[in-house]
Amino acid sequence: xxxxNQSPQSMFIQEGExxxxxxxSSSIFNTWLWYKQDPGEGPVLLIALYKAxxxxxxxxxxxxxxxxRKDSFLNISASIPSDVGIYFCAGQTGANSKLTFGxxxxxxxxx
Amino acid sequence: xxxxxxSPTHLIKTRGQHVTLRCxxxxxxxxxxxxxxxxxxxxxxxxxxxxxxERGRGNFPDRFSARQFPNYxxxxxxxxxxxxxxxxxxxxxxRTLTGRYSNQPQHxxxxxxxxxx
Numbered sequence: 578x579x580x581x582n583q584s585p586q587s588m589f590i591q592e593g594e595x596x597x598x599x600x601x602s603s604s605i606f607n608t609w610l611w612y613k614q615d616p617g618e619g620p621v622l623l624i625a626l627y628k629a630x631x632x633x634x635x636x637x638x639x640x641x642x643x644x645x646r647k648d649s650f651l652n653i654s655a656s657i658p659s660d661v662g663i664y665f666c667a668g669q670t671g672a673n674s675k676l677t678f679g680x681x682x683x684x685x686x687x688x
Numbered sequence: 689x690x691x692x693x694x695s696p697t698h699l700i701k702t703r704g705q706h707v708t709l710r711c712x713x714x715x716x717x718x719x720x721x722x723x724x725x726x727x728x729x730x731x732x733x734x735x736x737x738x739x740x741x742e743r744g745r746g747n748f749p750d751r752f753s754a755r756q757f758p759n760y761x762x763x764x765x766x767x768x769x770x771x772x773x774x775x776x777x778x779x780x781x782x783r784t785l786t787g788r789y790s791n792q793p794q795h796x797x798x799x800x801x802x803x804x805x
Contacts, residue, residue, distance in 0.1 A: 580730060610793060619692070619778050619796035620731070665730050675721065675744050676780075676794060678730030 581666050583679035591687050594656055598664055600679050601648045606668030609642050609649040610676070614663045623664075624651070656686050690715065692781050692797035700803045701769050709764045709800045713781030719743075720762040721794060722754055723778040731778055737762055738784075766802075774804045 582601045590596050600609070608627055612620035624635050626642035626649060633640055639652045649666055663683050667676040693712045701707050713720050719738040723731035736744035737756035756762045760781075766773055780794035 612796075617798070619798045622793050622795060625793045667730075675733040675736055675746065676723070676731070677733070680728070680730050 581679035583682050587683045589685045595654045598651045598682050600666030605646040608669040610667045611651045612665045661686050694779050694797040694800050698801045702805050705769050706767045711762045711779030713760050717781035717783050719782045721780045722764045725776040769804050771804050
């Protein structure tokens with residue numbers, strides 16, 4: 578099935594560093610969401626974006642909805658060990674429609 | 689408030705058997721969606737239900753079926769299990785589907801880990 582493009586597959590950073598992830602698609606989405614998944618758990622919603630160009634923050638996390646509606650970015654500032662996990666982007670074409678996910682990026686934080 | 693709850697947490701079946709997975713949405717949420725997540729991949733959409741009616745279906749064979757009950761809980765059924773059905777099955781709920789511009793993010797449960805031997 579269709580998936581959004583997330584790369585690289587894995588990222589390794591030092592505690593305290595900032596990290597940026599992006600997500601791209603060949604199709605337009607009207608809603609972009611970022612989820613984090615820890616081992617043995619379901620995805621947890623981090624940020625939801627509903628308007629092209631929108632920039633939204635949630636604590637140390639900031640995400641942007643690309644103007645073309647075909648991409649989104651997630652930034653994590655001042656990383657800490659609990660930021661370790663898999664970060665998924667997801668898109669929706671219509672309000673409350675199905676989610677289309679990327680393959681995820683596994684983030685490792687070195688103390 | 690309790691989040692999305694799924695049962696069982698783990699399940700082991702053999703090829704050819706059938707399985708029923710259960711999901712209780714967040715209180716007040718009327719829409720339930722099911723996703724399949726195989727190792728190393730993002731979740732793939734299977735079904736969406738709202739007010740007991742199917743509102744969306746992903747690219748899965750007819751062996752997969754689901755239903756939603758009057759209390760908004762849901763079941764996912766899979767018949768004639770194959771080895772490739774081994775995956776984490778996730779349920780997500782959202783408040784409603786109504787309202788063209790209503791923003792209703794989906795919240796996930798911790799899933800049922802299904803292993804086929």
